[in-house]
Amino acid sequence: xxxxxxxxxxxxxxxxxxxxxxxxxxxxxxxxxxxxxxxxxxxxxxxxxxxxxxxxxxxxxxxxxxxxxxxxxxxxxxxxxxxxxxxxxxxxxxxxxxxxxxxxxxxxxxxxxxxxxxxxxxxxxxxxxxxxxxxxxxxxxxxxxxxxxxxxxxxxxxxxxxxxxxxxxxxxxxxxxxxxxxxxxxxxxxxxxxxxxxxxxxxxxxxxxxxxxxxxxxxxxxxxxxxxxxxxxxxxxxxxxxxxxx
Amino acid sequence: xxxxxxxxxxxxxxxxxxxxxxxxxxxxxxxxxxxxxxxxxxxxxxxxxxxxxxxxxxxxxxxxxxxxxxxxxxxxxxxxxxxxxxxxxxxxxxxxxxxxxxxxxxxxxxxxxxxxxxxxxxxxxxxxxxxxxxxxxxxxxxxxxxxxxxxxxxxxxxxxxxxxxxxxxxxxxxxxxxxxxxxxxxxxxxxxxxxxxxxxxxxxxxxxxxxxxxxxxxxxxxxxxxxxxxxxxxxxxxxxxxxxxxxxxxxxxxxxxxxxxxxxxxxxxxxxxxxxxxxxxxxxxxxxxxxxxxxxxxxxxxxxxxxxxxxxxxxxxxxxxxxx
Ligand SMILES: Cc1cc2nc3c(=O)[nH]c(=O)nc-3n(C[C@H](O)[C@H](O)[C@H](O)COP(=O)(O)OP(=O)(O)OC[C@H]3O[C@@H](n4cnc5c(N)ncnc54)[C@H](O)[C@@H]3O)c2cc1C
Ligand SMILES: Nc1ncnc2c1ncn2[C@@H]1O[C@H](COP(=O)(O)O)[C@@H](O)[C@H]1O
Numbered sequence: 094x095x096x097x098x099x100x101x102x103x104x105x106x107x108x109x110x111x112x113x114x115x116x117x118x119x120x121x122x123x124x125x126x127x128x129x130x131x132x133x134x135x136x137x138x139x140x141x142x143x144x145x146x147x148x149x150x151x152x153x154x155x156x157x158x159x160x161x162x163x164x165x166x167x168x169x170x171x172x173x174x175x176x177x178x179x180x181x182x183x184x185x186x187x188x189x190x191x192x193x194x195x196x197x198x199x200x201x202x203x204x205x206x207x208x209x210x211x212x213x214x215x216x217x218x219x220x221x222x223x224x225x226x227x228x229x230x231x232x233x234x235x236x237x238x239x240x241x242x243x244x245x246x247x248x249x250x251x252x253x254x255x256x257x258x259x260x261x262x263x264x265x266x267x268x269x270x271x272x273x274x275x276x277x278x279x280x281x282x283x284x285x286x287x288x289x290x291x292x293x294x295x296x297x298x299x300x301x302x303x304x305x306x307x308x309x310x311x312x313x314x315x316x317x318x319x320x321x322x323x324x325x326x327x328x329x330x331x332x333x334x335x336x337x338x339x
Numbered sequence: 340x341x342x343x344x345x346x347x348x349x350x351x352x353x354x355x356x357x358x359x360x361x362x363x364x365x366x367x368x369x370x371x372x373x374x375x376x377x378x379x380x381x382x383x384x385x386x387x388x389x390x391x392x393x394x395x396x397x398x399x400x401x402x403x404x405x406x407x408x409x410x411x412x413x414x415x416x417x418x419x420x421x422x423x424x425x426x427x428x429x430x431x432x433x434x435x436x437x438x439x440x441x442x443x444x445x446x447x448x449x450x451x452x453x454x455x456x457x458x459x460x461x462x463x464x465x466x467x468x469x470x471x472x473x474x475x476x477x478x479x480x481x482x483x484x485x486x487x488x489x490x491x492x493x494x495x496x497x498x499x500x501x502x503x504x505x506x507x508x509x510x511x512x513x514x515x516x517x518x519x520x521x522x523x524x525x526x527x528x529x530x531x532x533x534x535x536x537x538x539x540x541x542x543x544x545x546x547x548x549x550x551x552x553x554x555x556x557x558x559x560x561x562x563x564x565x566x567x568x569x570x571x572x573x574x575x576x577x578x579x580x581x582x583x584x585x586x587x588x589x590x591x592x593x594x595x596x597x598x599x600x601x602x603x604x605x606x607x608x609x610x611x612x613x614x615x616x617x618x619x620x621x622x623x624x625x626x627x628x629x630x631x632x633x634x635x636x637x638x639x640x641x642x643x644x645x646x647x648x649x650x651x652x653x654x655x656x657x658x659x660x661x662x663x
Contacts, residue, residue: 106590106610110476130591185481186453190445212474212590212613216453217432218441221409225445230523231409233438236584246526250585251407252349252434253536257527264522270591271584302450302485306467309478311616317623317633322642326654328622331638333658336620338599339542339566 094149094240094262096140097197099207099219100168101129101189102161106212112308119308128164131208131268133171138273140206141172143240149203150174156183156192162291169286170278176289181296184304186214190222191299198227203262204245209234209269220267230264236271341376342368343425344393345416347407347435348383355539356431356494358391358501363458363492364429365392365503370461371427378419378512380404380412385509390501397423397512403521404514409438410521415514416443422512430491433538440491449487456496456617459483466490474590474613493617494538495596531585540569543597545588545615547573549604549625549644553581558648559603565655571595573605589614603644607632624648 104110105125113120128137140151153168154177155161165176179196183189197205207220224231236255237248243262248255250269278286320328332339344364346357357377365375374394379385385396397419403411416439420428428443430436432454444451452468456478459466465482468490472479483490537543544563550556556570563570570586577587588595590610596617603624605611612635615621623636626643633639640647 104473106474106613108473110473112477134591186441187445187451190441214472214479215470215474215594216441217437218444218451218453221438221441222445225413225442230521231438231442232523233409234434250434251528252347252354254528254530256525257529258523258525260523270587300448300485302444302448303452303481303483305479306482307480308472311471311476311478314621314635314637317636317639319639319641322640322647325640325642325647325650326657328638328640328651329654329658332599332620332622336599336637338620339658 094143094147094203095201096144096149096151097200097202097205098132098137098140098151098153098173099193099205100132100137100153100155100165101208101211101213102126102155102157102164103129103211103213106130110310116308117306126161126164128167129208129211131210133168134275135268135270135272136206136208137168137171137173138276139238139268140204141276142273143204147240152177154179154193154196156181156189158182165291166286167278169289169291170282171276172282174289176291177294178291179294179296184301186216186218187222187302188299190219190226192296193219193223194226195297196294197223203243205229205263205265207265207267209267220265224265230260231266232258232260232264233267234269235266236269238266238272340424340426341374341395342371342427342429343416343420343423344375344377344429345436345439346377346379346388348379348381349536351383353379353383353385353387354431355499356433358387358499359494359497360429360431360492361388361391361393362497362500366458367427367429367461376423376425377507378416380407385507387501389505389507390503391499392503392505393507394505396507396509398509399514400511401514401516403516406525407435408521408523409442410523411516411519412439413442413446414516414519417446418514419512426487428489430489432491432493436491440489444489447487448485449489450483450485451489451491452481452483453491454493455490456493459490471617475594475616476613493596495541531583535569537569537571537586538593538595540595541597542566542568542599543571543595544568544601544603545571545573545605546576546603546644547605548575555645556582558652562648562652562655565652565659568599573611602632603648605632606630607635
């Protein structure tokens with residue numbers, strides 16, 4: 094089974110966000126980048142489990158510049174067999190999907206897994222777009238996948254519940270929490286990653302349908318009003334009269 | 340040309356997030372001197388769609404649409420958009436919206452903003468739309484350049500307004516899906532959440548590891564029930580299977596933005612805040628006055644949840660009794 098896992102490079106969850114150039118550019122100075130948690134913990138690890146059980150290969154793919162190679166190496170250290178970097182800074186999720194589609198369309202992957210969303214731009218779009226561009230079925234927000242005789246049985250989140258679906262391979266999946274448990278790369282993995290193939294592929298011309306014109310930081314809350322623990326009923330009063338939420 | 344809005348039925352009613360989307364689409368339509376058309380699969384009382392601003396309702400007809408399969412829905416909505424000559428399509432940023440809107444965007448080469456939090460600013464043919472980025476730490480303004488545009492609206496960004504006096508025209512719209520064949524077969528649907536769907540809920544009571552064990556959730560559920568709130572939890576709580584993973588909010592769970600979020604025995608880690616900091620009012624109850632969550636709270640009570648929550652339940656009961 095040939096599996097492709099889409100990896101994005103995002104600021105670590107604890108990063109303090111700031112902007113430069115008149116609030117038009119994300120300030121990457123001093124920011125620690127990591128593999129997007131959905132891509133690493135769920136998509137990649139589940140792909141490795143499937144390969145370990147049934148044979149095949151796991152390729153990771155990333156659309157981005159040279160700066161993201163450290164993140165790609167981490168994916169190799171966790172256990173991917175090889176990696177592809179498409180050499181362009183994508184402008185939005187559609188640009189990512191177009192690059193991924195151009196690469197994947199004639200490679201006969203049995204399974205392509207993306208994360209549910211990036212924790213940077215929170216698009217939740219690439220998986221569905223890629224599926225459309227290469228005419229494959231798509232299952233969103235999968236929490237479980239088993240494959241028997243080339244047919245996948247998938248549990249995924251839907252409005253108010255879980256749906257169990259069956260779909261013959263090939264297909265595209267977006268991975269949500271539950272698919273697998275995180276793996277920490279060991280020394281052997283880290284050493285092996287250095288010599289695993291990382292192919293750099295030139296980008297195709299992609300459409301630019303949207304762009305970001307500016308950022309503002311979310312308004313923080315300035316001061317918390319404390320209520321005496323002996324009189325929690327005052328809270329209910331304030332929620333009614335002051336906050337007007339009940 | 341009209342503005343097309345995808346709407347959905349849940350539990351026999353048009354979903355609240357769909358009504359928000361119709362309001363949103365109708366505001367855009369008004370700015371563009373056109374009207375709002377809702378598309379829907381299935382049957383329900385459609386009068387709220389009219390009150391929310393839909394001038395016309397297209398009921399999408401095709402047996403293949405019954406499972407809300409994304410591939411079929413994409414083709415169906417595309418056909419509706421063509422028939423209505425709609426260049427602007429609105430979704431709610433809910434489960435279906437996340438599956439179908441990007442697929443349709445790729446098909447139409449429409450620029451898309453997923454999870455919009457504000458009305459678009461329209462200048463000529465381009466729209467500026469704000470959405471949350473970096474898991475709620477910042478807001479970005481996106482410019483959509485393409486002629487076709489798709490926006491999915493983050494639920495609870497605007498209160499629903501049902502003030503319209505429209506009696507919408509309801510049209511049966513037969514969709515041709517002969518050329519589309521999805522290999523996906525639905526085997527089973529398991530309903531999990533209670534009466535209230537967490538992403539739609541206006542009031543949420545949430546609890547964390549401070550509650551010590553799953554057996555202590557009875558009081559959390561009672562408080563939620565008295566308030567008419569949904570329940571949520573922090574990640575360790577769902578990781579330890581004290582609560583179902585659908586209740587897990589935060590960076591790796593779901594992001595919610597209710598009017599009221601009450602956090603009980605949750606420390607307020609940055610990854611937790613990422614899922615809840617869009618809430619309008621935040622209340623934190625924690626024994627530790629140094630808990631980081633208090634820095635992101637509107638109201639705080641420093642104290643033991645096991646003493647405070649029962650008192651709150653009584654207070655809510657009295658509050659409700661006094662109002663009647
Ligand atoms: C990449 C990444 C992603 C993550 N994603 C998420 C996510 O999506 N959601 C999430 O929630 N977490 C997430 N986490 C975990 C997060 O960092 C915290 O570990 C977690 O939120 C802590 O949960 P908690 O507040 O319930 O528990 P704790 O941090 O253990 O806090 C318990 C709190 O309860 C208080 N307490 C104890 N007893 C009482 C009492 N009797 N009454 C009142 N208060 C009491 C304590 O003072 C303490 O503040 C993520 C972490 C990482 C690294
Ligand atoms: N630059 C990228 N390169 C490769 N895959 C990506 C990239 N950006 C996003 N993805 C994948 O698409 C998923 C969803 O991203 P998004 O739709 O942008 O939120 C991520 O979890 C990744 O799996």
